[in-house]
Amino acid sequence: MTLPAIDAATLMARLQRLGEVGRGADGRLIRLAGSEADGAGRDLVAGWMRMAGMEVTVDAVGNLVGLWRGGAPAGAAPVMLGSHIDTVIDSGIYDGCYGVLAGLAVIEALQAAGTRLSRPVALAAFTNEEGVRFAPDMLGSLVYAGGMAAEAALAIHGTDGVTLREALTAIGYAGDATPGFLRPHAYLELHIEQGPVLEHEGIAIGAVDRLQGISWQSFVLTGEANHAGTTPMAMRRDAGLVAAQAIAFLRGRIAPRGGSTLATVGTLTLDPGAINVIPGMVRFTLDLRDPDEARLAEAERGFAAELQRLSEAEGVSVESTRLARFEPVIFDAGIVAQVEAAAARRSLSCRRITSGAGHDAQMMARICPAAMIFVPSRGGISHNPREFTEFRQLADGAAVLLDSAMALAR
Amino acid sequence: MTLPAIDAATLMARLQRLGEVGRGADGRLIRLAGSEADGAGRDLVAGWMRMAGMEVTVDAVGNLVGLWRGGAPAGAAPVMLGSHIDTVIDSGIYDGCYGVLAGLAVIEALQAAGTRLSRPVALAAFTNEEGVRFAPDMLGSLVYAGGMAAEAALAIHGTDGVTLREALTAIGYAGDATPGFLRPHAYLELHIEQGPVLEHEGIAIGAVDRLQGISWQSFVLTGEANHAGTTPMAMRRDAGLVAAQAIAFLRGRIAPRGGSTLATVGTLTLDPGAINVIPGMVRFTLDLRDPDEARLAEAERGFAAELQRLSEAEGVSVESTRLARFEPVIFDAGIVAQVEAAAARRSLSCRRITSGAGHDAQMMARICPAAMIFVPSRGGISHNPREFTEFRQLADGAAVLLDSAMALAR
Missing domain, CATH: 3.30.70.360 (Alpha-Beta Plaits)
Known part of the structure; x- marks a missing residue:
């Protein structure tokens, strides 16, 4: 049996491809939740999911969930990977998208290697994580985790006066599934740090053990x-x-x-x-x-x-x-330890780190064991076109995600 | 011979009349230097000066100067009273106008009583004291006192891009006289305090001995x-x-x-x-x-x-x-003492006070002995439609101005 390996070049190409969806004539990337650009970005990601043989489901608040069963026994709760693809105004290309596309790369790597797992692997792109158009932020994962009723979320008016329901309907992403329809065995989110600590200390992998x-x-x-x-x-x-x-x-x-x-x-x-x-x-x-x-x-x-x-x-x-x-969120100690072990096996430097920003993982932690993996951000810059993580660092993070997901799904 | 006395009712009526010039449909008083409203205000004041038998002169930077010779020997340097009639945006009716109109009342009182003095009395309304439209503030008196060349002042662009020369020409107040054409024997300016000290201490008259x-x-x-x-x-x-x-x-x-x-x-x-x-x-x-x-x-x-x-x-x-x-300005000790003596003769409480704000008197102090008289401001409020000084206090201040001017012109 081949050992599964991330196709980092494809991951990078997709990050760049998705990073052009919503880029205006002025060069700025703006892909606000529920916008036409968000719709185009979702179409692209859903297409890649289907190409990878995943069952794609959209729930009532637009959360996009792909499921790869991978020969796992029927009824086994999936390991869920995920993040979001909506952006702030004048965004970089990594925040959120990296976690979604690396999750896709993980599933493709497992498929390519013919890996058999005892749990399916799911991939989620949650709605309106940034909260720029609709408040609060992390709305899709909040609803998915049962923290808000779907009806309440759909009635929220965006900064432009349009409700989330209207926006999702307009782009064809007001789905039928009930948020939370897949209850994960575990949730793991890979993300750029959006802070300077890993770069400052020259460390490749952050095992995120809590969110402040x-x-x-x-x-x-x-x-x-x-x-x-x-x-x-x-x-x-x-x-x-x-x-x-x-x-x-x-x-x-x-x-x-x-x-x-x-x-x-x-x-x-x-x-x-x-x-x-x-x-x-x-x-x-x-x-x-x-x-x-x-x-x-x-x-x-x-x-x-x-x-x-x-x-x-x-x-x-x-x-x-x-x-x-x-309130602060303490992530699952077992998953954090698996992330550390995965980094160690690949001889990547790793430290435990606190997430300073909010992430979908904090919502998912309400319904299942959850944790996050960080990779360095140059200068700690984020929510900015200068947001940047090196190709090698992106590849390393995806590899640790792959190994951790395999460990969780075995 | 009758003792001269201020016609306080006329003074008050004129303050209110001038306070309507530049009042917009929204109720706000705005009479910025060199504006159409400023032109209308100048027309009103110049008309009152002429009705009082004064020779009216406009200098190159628009300073409006009335001269009442009052039988004084030819060549005697005049005692000058004055202030300004330009306002801030959303102004009260007292700041500046009170000093000009009280000076007018002084000259009318002297005329009515047939008082003979050994010096003429001049009355100045200086251009752009507030400095809202043209910078710096106190521009007219600065030029009058030789602190800036008239040409330089006329070339200053207002916040609306119009030069002072264009603004004055448009309202017919770009005069021929050389600023400083009358060199005063002394300059005395009556003004509301624009601060809370006199009201707070229950004192009627401030003998302003310095300007910070x-x-x-x-x-x-x-x-x-x-x-x-x-x-x-x-x-x-x-x-x-x-x-x-x-x-x-x-x-x-x-x-x-x-x-x-x-x-x-x-x-x-x-x-x-x-x-x-x-x-x-x-x-x-x-x-x-x-x-x-x-x-x-x-x-x-x-x-x-x-x-x-x-x-x-x-x-x-x-x-x-x-x-x-x-730099701080120290006013003339002799004039300050005369103001104190005048208050004492009328049994008005008086204290020496420092002017916190800038005034035309600080410029005039460069070319002649100068001082100021303050009356209380309710709540210390100024540059605001709520600016208020009681009728009685206004009358007392004008009376002290009258007595002090007589003492200086004798």
Whole structure:
């Protein structure tokens, strides 16, 4: 019996081919969930699935699932590989697509080698992972894992006012199957790191053992706009100052260099916004992440308390809104160990790593043992046309996915 | 001989009449320098000057000067009163106009009483004090005082692309006289405080003995935009964080509550400005003021040094641009004492006060003894339709202007 091997050249060619679907005249790749370009991308991927002899099913929220039975006993729960093919605006070609197309390459490698497994292998491309058009992100896998009713998801309006149902119907991907119709034995997702750690440390494979918790909040602080030249410091109610003090506190106390808690204030606007007017209002967002739920909750509490203290000292009022909150996900220790073992067998350097971003795997972890494999991202850049992973690194990641899938399906 | 007395009812009626010139259908008062509304306002004021028997002259940069000789010996340098009638966008009716129209009321009061003085009294409405359309602000008085050539001022492009020369020509206020054609014996400007101090302390009259120095700078900090979830704190180059730390430092060390230094960051924008992206760039402005030049310069130096230190620690680069810089102005001690004496004679409470904002008087102080008189502003609010000073307070201020002008012209 031949040992199965990834056809990395075909994988690369398909990544590039799919990366042209949704590329505009201005050179930007935009393949938002449920768009015409998404439809064309799905057609391409579904075609490749069928060419590989897979049974292709589309569920009610558009999740595209291919199944290769591979001679496994009827009724055996499949090992599922997957990710997504929708993109952000002005995207790179790897995020999501790499996981789907590498999964396809795994199945083709198993077929070519005539490998017999005791479990089928399934491949999923989940709907609207990026969440750019429809909120929340990871919507397809959320529904697949039972976290939201399909009807509720289909009624969500996109940023363009179109519902998910209308969008999927328009591109022919409003399917009949019930989300979750295949309950996997295990789920494994291969993805580019989207961060700098593996590249920085020169490591080929990340065995993702957890996904950090995410807390998104927005704040509105209201003080009093006043003349910058005539209002004594003691009489000011400077909302912008309080925001600045709170942000400085984040780095100083909540998320210092070297700690596991990440804190980012990515948006901030001052009102009225004139050089000689004390800002009477500031709006900003806070993105807090930590792999540990207790620390994440403590970071939220600590920031809220300090913001309150600073606001009271300045005579400024605070309004806060929770935008999103996900608890950390601990991936399956057995699968993580298999990934490490697979890397070791191929003499690839490997480390355990925490996923900083959200992924479909965190939803699938609700219904089956799940984990992820990361490969390096150059400069940690992602959601950007400069997103890049070397061919060799992509091939190595796919090989580890192949070996891990085989181990899970044996 | 009758004692001259201000006709406060007429003063008030004219303030309200002028406050309707440039008021749009949406109720907002906008009378930017050199606009059609400014032309209509000038026509109104020049008409009132002529009705009061004044010789009206327009100089090359549109400064409108009325002269009442009042039987003074030929060649005697005049006492000049004045301010401006251009406004900000969505303005109140007092800022500037009060000083011009109270000056008119002073001259009418002197005429009505048949007062004979040894000096003429002149009244100036300077061009583009607010600086909203043309930069710099206080442009007309700057040119009048010889601080900029008329030709240079006329070539300045407004925010709408129109030059000052074109704007003045269009409204018929590009005059022939040479700016500075009347060299005053003294200059006195009555103005609303535009700050909260007099109201806060329940004082009727501010004898303005100095005008604080002003430093305007803009900063661009450049770090690196990156994913908020996947970039470890130790690998971040967060430009927004550095700006926040620098702003917190301003309040903590440069401009604490109770000190004389004022520090305001009124504009700040983060780039790219997404909730889950570390800000790679921040642009902000800094408005620093202090009545003492040494302290102002020290505040600039102290901020620059700390910003450099914080930026280096974060791997962020700093670019700074000086937008405006005025040294503090010390007004004439003799005139200030006369203002205090005039208030005392009318049993009005009075305190010495520093002007936080810039005024035409600071330019006129370059060529003659100058000072200002302030009346309270409710809530310290200015550059805003809610700007308000009570009728009684306006009348008291005009009375003190009258008495002070008489003392200066005797």
